[in-house]
Amino acid sequence: MADRTATVRTRRGPLTYVFRLIVAGYLVMLVAWPVALVAKNTFADGLTDLRTILTDPDTVHALKLSVTIAVTAVVINTVFGVGISLLLVRYRFPGKRLLSALLDLPISVSPIVVGLALVLVYGGRTGWFGPALESAGLQVIFAVPGMVLATVFVALPLVIREVVPVLEEVGEEQEQAAHSLGAGAFQTFRRITLPAIKWGVVYGVVLSLARSLGEFGAVKVVSGNVLGQTRTATLVVEEKYLNFDKGGAYATAFLLAMVAVACIVVVSVIRPREPR
Amino acid sequence: MTSAVLAPDRPALARRSDRGGGRPLTRGAALGLGMAMLWFSLLVLIPLAAVVVTAADGGWSHFWDSVTSPQTAAAIRLTVGTAILVTLVNIVMGTLIAWVLVRDRFFGQRALEVLIDIPFALPTIVAGLVLLSLYGPASPIGVDIANTRIAVFLAFLFVTLPFVVRTVQPVLAELDREAEEAAASLGASRFTIFRRIILPSLTPAIAAGAALSFARGVSEYGSLVLLSGNLPMRTEVTSVRILGSIENDNLEGAAAVAVVLLVISFAVIVILDVIQRRMVRRG
Numbered sequence: 001m002a003d004r005t006a007t008v009r010t011r012r013g014p015l016t017y018v019f020r021l022i023v024a025g026y027l028v029m030l031v032a033w034p035v036a037l038v039a040k041n042t043f044a045d046g047l048t049d050l051r052t053i054l055t056d057p058d059t060v061h062a063l064k065l066s067v068t069i070a071v072t073a074v075v076i077n078t079v080f081g082v083g084i085s086l087l088l089v090r091y092r093f094p095g096k097r098l099l100s101a102l103l104d105l106p107i108s109v110s111p112i113v114v115g116l117a118l119v120l121v122y123g124g125r126t127g128w129f130g131p132a133l134e135s136a137g138l139q140v141i142f143a144v145p146g147m148v149l150a151t152v153f154v155a156l157p158l159v160i161r162e163v164v165p166v167l168e169e170v171g172e173e174q175e176q177a178a179h180s181l182g183a184g185a186f187q188t189f190r191r192i193t194l195p196a197i198k199w200g201v202v203y204g205v206v207l208s209l210a211r212s213l214g215e216f217g218a219v220k221v222v223s224g225n226v227l228g229q230t231r232t233a234t235l236v237v238e239e240k241y242l243n244f245d246k247g248g249a250y251a252t253a254f255l256l257a258m259v260a261v262a263c264i265v266v267v268s269v270i271r272p273r274e275p276r
Numbered sequence: 277m278t279s280a281v282l283a284p285d286r287p288a289l290a291r292r293s294d295r296g297g298g299r300p301l302t303r304g305a306a307l308g309l310g311m312a313m314l315w316f317s318l319l320v321l322i323p324l325a326a327v328v329v330t331a332a333d334g335g336w337s338h339f340w341d342s343v344t345s346p347q348t349a350a351a352i353r354l355t356v357g358t359a360i361l362v363t364l365v366n367i368v369m370g371t372l373i374a375w376v377l378v379r380d381r382f383f384g385q386r387a388l389e390v391l392i393d394i395p396f397a398l399p400t401i402v403a404g405l406v407l408l409s410l411y412g413p414a415s416p417i418g419v420d421i422a423n424t425r426i427a428v429f430l431a432f433l434f435v436t437l438p439f440v441v442r443t444v445q446p447v448l449a450e451l452d453r454e455a456e457e458a459a460a461s462l463g464a465s466r467f468t469i470f471r472r473i474i475l476p477s478l479t480p481a482i483a484a485g486a487a488l489s490f491a492r493g494v495s496e497y498g499s500l501v502l503l504s505g506n507l508p509m510r511t512e513v514t515s516v517r518i519l520g521s522i523e524n525d526n527l528e529g530a531a532a533v534a535v536v537l538l539v540i541s542f543a544v545i546v547i548l549d550v551i552q553r554r555m556v557r558r559g
Contacts, residue, residue, distance in 0.1 A: 019380070027392070031392075031434070031437070032391055033410055034406040034407050034409055080316075087305060090305075091299060091301050091302075092298035092299065093301055099316075104545055105541060105545055106320065107492075108491035108544050109495060109537070110496070111515070112497050113495070113538060117323030119522070121322055121323045149319060214397070216399055220519075221519065221522060241502055250405070253402040253405045257402050260398045261398075263397050264390055
């Protein structure tokens with residue numbers, strides 16, 4: 001909002017300051033102070049807690065597993081998200097509105113329900129497809145594929161939400177020009193469309209990454225939470241806290257929080273000010 | 277900078293183009309759509325259908341018994357009641373925060389912008405731990421609300437913070453100031469201007485944010501695990517109840533309660549769609 005500075009209210013009543021104070025106080029009490037305390041608790045014993053979790057093979061395994069699952073989920077969601085955004089914006093087909101509404105559904109479904117839904121379909125014993133997949137040698141639930149599915153599910157709309165508005169704003173004149181000059185569909189996408197929507201895709205990816213790394217409930221249901229195998233970083237936080245290893249819980253939470261905050265800061269810094 | 281990390285109003289744009297816009301599917305695009313639909317069905321639609329089918333398998337009376345058993349009913353009441361309360365707070369505070377971010381200008385504003393997005397990006401289990409460190413047994417300010425219903429309220433408040441702010445903010449920023457100036461020059465008080473001119477244009481955005489924040493609250497799980505103690509009949513929310521049924525291998529019972537949450541999610545999606553189409557029609 002570059003023009004906002006130009007239209008700043010010139011007369012400032014006492015109410016302006018009251019509002020400012022209320023908002024700042026509310027955000028400090030609800031977000032800033034609690035988050036800062038986690039950092040403080042992490043470093044209460046200097047670097048010992050961080051060093052302990054980073055040398056514990058099970059925690060390191062959990063951190064690596066979280067990163068692997070998150071990256072896989074982000075790649076899947078980026079390909080699917082960009083593809084479906086192109087289809088939604090550039091083409092017309094029956095059921096488009098329904099699809100576009102359904103794509104928002106994962107945001108409002110409880111992670112536990114997501115986990116349950118996947119278990120009911122892909123569960124090894126009683127799932128709809130699970131037994132068949134298992135006899136074909138693919139275990140989904142209580143294994144990494146199920147955890148990837150759960151993570152992809154919860155982060156599904158994020159790339160689409162970022163890319164669709166950019167695609168609409170860019171318009172398709174350039175694509176049509178490229179097409180009329182003889183460029184193929186793939187060439188047009190790579191040379192014209194992709195550079196134009198680049199930043200939308202980047203924001204979507206960063207947000208999906210934050211969301212995917214942090215997924216807890218859905219992964220908890222489908223993972224079985226086996227130490228050293230299917231336990232992710234967020235599950236480690238719970239397990240350590242409940243086992244009275246508060247230092248370890250705070251240290252792991254701190255690492256996760258750092259990634260989340262970094263993602264938010266990256267998005268807010270690289271998002272260009274709106275041109276209007 | 278409106279770092280609208282969450283821009284729940286965005287799909288409205290998508291829907292604007294679905295009336296006239298777009299060309300018919302080419303063969304390649306049709307193939308892509310088919311593959312995307314297959315993936316979306318395998319990932320989202322079939323599993324959610326499985327929840328409904330499993331709940332229906334036991335018959336209506338079984339469904340009704342699962343949903344109205346005292347413990348489950350208490351969990352649903354607590355979840356929905358707290359979500360409504362939190363949504364009301366968010367309507368007021370979210371609008372106020374959006375107002376301060378758009379209309380005011382002061383040092384540290386960008387920091388506040390970042391603070392608003394943190395609850396969205398922070399893992400929910402970490403959110404619970406974060407709140408516990410200020411409002412738990414080791415609270416430096418002596419407020420210990422862990423394992424009480426206030427903890428549920430606080431957790432919902434934290435995770436739903438961005439929704440109303442991020443839906444109202446862009447609308448408020450684009451609002452035409454001339455009408456306000458005209459009203460002011462005709463002698464309207466600031467409160468009158470807000471109530472008669474600003475508020476009506478913000479209402480759809482506030483409603484959309486409120487719907488999202490309600491849906492998020494109702495489906496919350498992770499932030500409560502460490503914070504609320506999950507005491508049956510007292511601080512146990514619906515998601516925890518469903519997980520309990522799953523862990524007891526009572527998938528039918530879990531599915532029955534899950535259907536209640538799914539109905540709420542669907543209702544919110546429908547409400548959002550209606551609001552957004554109305555916003556688009558207004559232009």
